[in-house]
Amino acid sequence: MKLLVIEDDVRMAGLLRRGLEQEGWAVDVVGAAVDARHAVSSTPYDAVVCDVGLPGNESGLDWCRWLRAEGVWTPVLMLTARTDVSDRIAGLDVGADDYLGKPFAFGELAARLRAMLRRGETARPAVLTNGALVLDPASHEAHWQGRLVELSPREFALLDYFMRRPGDVLRRTEILDHVWDYAYDGTSNIVDVYVGYLRSRLAAAGAPDLIDTVRGVGYRLATSP
Numbered sequence: 458m459k460l461l462v463i464e465d466d467v468r469m470a471g472l473l474r475r476g477l478e479q480e481g482w483a484v485d486v487v488g489a490a491v492d493a494r495h496a497v498s499s500t501p502y503d504a505v506v507c508d509v510g511l512p513g514n515e516s517g518l519d520w521c522r523w524l525r526a527e528g529v530w531t532p533v534l535m536l537t538a539r540t541d542v543s544d545r546i547a548g549l550d551v552g553a554d555d556y557l558g559k560p561f562a563f564g565e566l567a568a569r570l571r572a573m574l575r576r577g578e579t580a581r582p583a584v585l586t587n588g589a590l591v592l593d594p595a596s597h598e599a600h601w602q603g604r605l606v607e608l609s610p611r612e613f614a615l616l617d618y619f620m621r622r623p624g625d626v627l628r629r630t631e632i633l634d635h636v637w638d639y640a641y642d643g644t645s646n647i648v649d650v651y652v653g654y655l656r657s658r659l660a661a662a663g664a665p666d667l668i669d670t671v672r673g674v675g676y677r678l679a680t681s682p
């Protein structure tokens with residue numbers, strides 16, 4: 458696996474290189490967005506670690522936006538200042554796959570990179586939208602008309618699955634297979650229970666009932682204009 462690290466801070470870049478090489482990755486380091494453009498044009502990388510703050514007039518966010526505009530879907534992890542929420546949101550909006558705030562534990566960086574590499578390189582929007590309902594798989598947040606929908610992890614996973622198949626009738630067994638990622642030793646009644654929870658959560662955020670019950674089959678997320 459070959460990684461590109463874009464980081465102008467020499468000390469941080471050195472730490473990243475050493476740590477990632479110890480994890481068994483081949484690592485190239487560049488210190489500016491312009492060099493990163495040349496690097497990805499000549500070398501196929503498996504993943505990129507990119508600092509938001511770069512010298513010159515092109516930030517890490519600008520670079521990531523450029524990369525996606527080029528149609529390149531190499532997984533990108535952005536490094537941001539821990540406190541800067543706006544950077545994190547912006548990172549996801551320009552198509553980064555994940556972000557990590559500085560300072561970070563190296564073990565967490567390595568784990569996130571492994572997870573990104575497992576997911577692989579597929580063209581995908583940064584967020585899922587269905588009318589006024591917006592779900593961000595990276596931040597694990599959903600909003601209805603800008604209002605946060607409070608969800609447990611399982612409810613989030615269920616909504617995520619619906620949002621990837623809007624308008625499709627999803628059978629209970631199919632939902633079980635995709636949202637309950639272990640061999641669930643019970644009946645598909647659990648799906649009905651969780652759809653009920655999800656409806657309540659959406660209603661609490663002011664959304665109409667978007668989930669249709671298809672009798673004898675399963676459920677369908679209504680497509681919103």
Ligand code: CA
Nearest residue numbers: 465466508510
């Ligand atoms: Ca920097």
